Amino acid sequence: MQNLRFSTGFSKNFGGDKVKFYVCREKSGPKPFKVAIIGAGPAGLTAAGYLACRGYEVHVYDKMPEGGGMVAFAIPEVRIPIKTVREGVKDLERLGVNFHFRTKVVYDSPRELGDEWAEHFVSLERLLAEFDALLIATGAWRPRKLKVPGVDLPGVYDALKLLHHIKMARIGYYPWEKVPDLKGRHVVIIGAGYTAVDVAIESRLLGAEKVTMVYRRSLEQSYAKVEIRKLIEEGLEFIEMATPVRIIGESRAEGVEFARTRIVEGTVVTTDERFIVDADIVAYAIGQLPTSPIREVVCANEKILKEAGIFFAGDVVAPRNIGTAMREGRARAKEIEEWLTKKAPKKVFPVPVTTRLIGSVLSGKC
Known part of the structure; x- marks a missing residue:
């Protein structure tokens, strides 16, 4: 598998040495409120x-x-x-x-x-x-919880909490022991928004051997499709038109069973076709x-x-x-x-x- 060089310039480019939340050209006199x-x-x-x-x-x-x-x-x-x-x-x-x-x-x-x-x-x-x-x-x-059997197994994380812990460790608030070891692991990400993209970035930076992203719609229907295309070019495996039905594993996550989907009048419909993706770590990014x-x-x-x-x-x-x-x-x-x-x-x-x-x-x- 080719070496992943995950891009980092996905979001708004703020530039310079600071995020400029507001630029005040000239401050007005005090108001009584x-x-x-x-x-x-x-x-x-x-x-x-x-x-x-x-x-x-x-x-x-x-x-x-x-x-x-x-x-x-x-x-x-x-x-x-x-x-x-x-x-x-x-x-x-x-x-x-x-x-x-x-x-x-x-x-x-x-x-x-x-x-x-x-x-x-x-x-x-x-x-x-x-x-x-x-x-x-x-x-x-507050992340939306994935409602499938096995979601509470060790090795399954909501993406927001995972990203939060990684960032807090990077900037010195948390010890690295609070972050799961991703080195050499296969990380499966459920979802295809910007949060899913961020998990893909961090997973590779933390040494994941393989990163797979699975989305219930097509890539074209993802609002993060531009960023995801960059990741695909750099080695991300992307599976579209599939939704999870259960997390597989006994003592911890070992894989995810997915059902193929199709779009009927704009609505995602689950079919009877099933397949399994092996996984060491599962992160679901289905919204907050x-x-x-x-x-x-x-x-x-x-x-x-x-x-x-x-x-x-x-x-x-x-x-x-x-x-x-x-x-x-x-x-x-x-x-x-x-x-x-x-x-x-x-x-x-x-x-x-x-x-x-x-x-x-x-x-x-x-």
């Missing part, structure tokens, strides 16, 4: 930069020990080095953004990846009382779920929440790439500014009303 941002990922940091540049007092809360979100703690170091993220965050600090790291904002939040870093907890109600507007940009830190401090916010009327001064941006709304998340963060920041100047002074939704609104969301009465 305070904004709280929950989540220090690309969307939240871009919004923070815009609002701070416009003169607003901005406080960013994040459970992790430093800023960057998935960019800092999941994307491979060879793609976006942590030092470039740190420099971008320092720019925001110099702009006046106040950061509260290792701090998780809670309402009814279940435990999520990265919660072990939180040392302080702040209630959502407290932020609603202390700030004039709130931006929730907490991302999607939003991790908002308001667990059932998906049923809320976004317009009503905006009237209450509560805004959302980034992966907490729907999956985004880095560039899209940053653009959305800036767009939401502009909406927040408009809301502050037009509605906040009128106290349209005082805190008790906002709290009852959230309560109705959680009880499903929205």
Whole structure:
């Protein structure tokens, strides 16, 4: 098998020695409003930069020990080095953004990846009382679990957790003992998005002998198809039109049984044809779920929440790439500014009303 030389320039090329979340040409004078941002990922940091540049007092809360979100703690170091993220965050600090790291904002939040870093907890109600507007940009830190027999066998990992542990080890937060030994192994990746691509990169960098990616649709239907084609040219084995039905193994994963699929009117349909791919390590990358401090916010009327001064941006709304998340963060920041100047002074939704609104969301009465 040819030597794999996995490409590293897949995502947005930030260039230079820092990730520029926001470039402030000239800072405005101070404004009489305070904004709280929950989540220090690309969307939240871009919004923070815009609002701070416009003169607003901005406080960013994040459970992790430093800023960057998935960019800092999941994307491979060879793609976006942590030092470039740190420099971008320092720019925001110099702009006046106040950061509260290792701090998780809670309402009814279940435990999520990265919660072990939180040392302080702040209630959502407290932020609603202390700030004039709130931006929730907490991302999607909860992976979708693969629902097939054998998924709990040793050697089977959700891709996000695997990438997180590798990145945390690379930047010195975790010991390497927390990372599975991939040297000389056959890694089978289920899924064909950017997360799957990142697992392929890290697998080869950590010495995997063979990497196979399996997707239930065709390569052309993957939004990471450009990156995957590069990997195929460099030795990645790609199997399309197949979905897992069980993980094979007794004491640990030894292979995956797949069913061939076909597309019927845009829907993936499983056929009776089966085949097995041997594997030492199995990583499933089938998507992440939003991790908002308001667990059932998906049923809320976004317009009503905006009237209450509560805004959302980034992966907490729907999956985004880095560039899209940053653009959305800036767009939401502009909406927040408009809301502050037009509605906040009128106290349209005082805190008790906002709290009852959230309560109705959680009880499903929205």
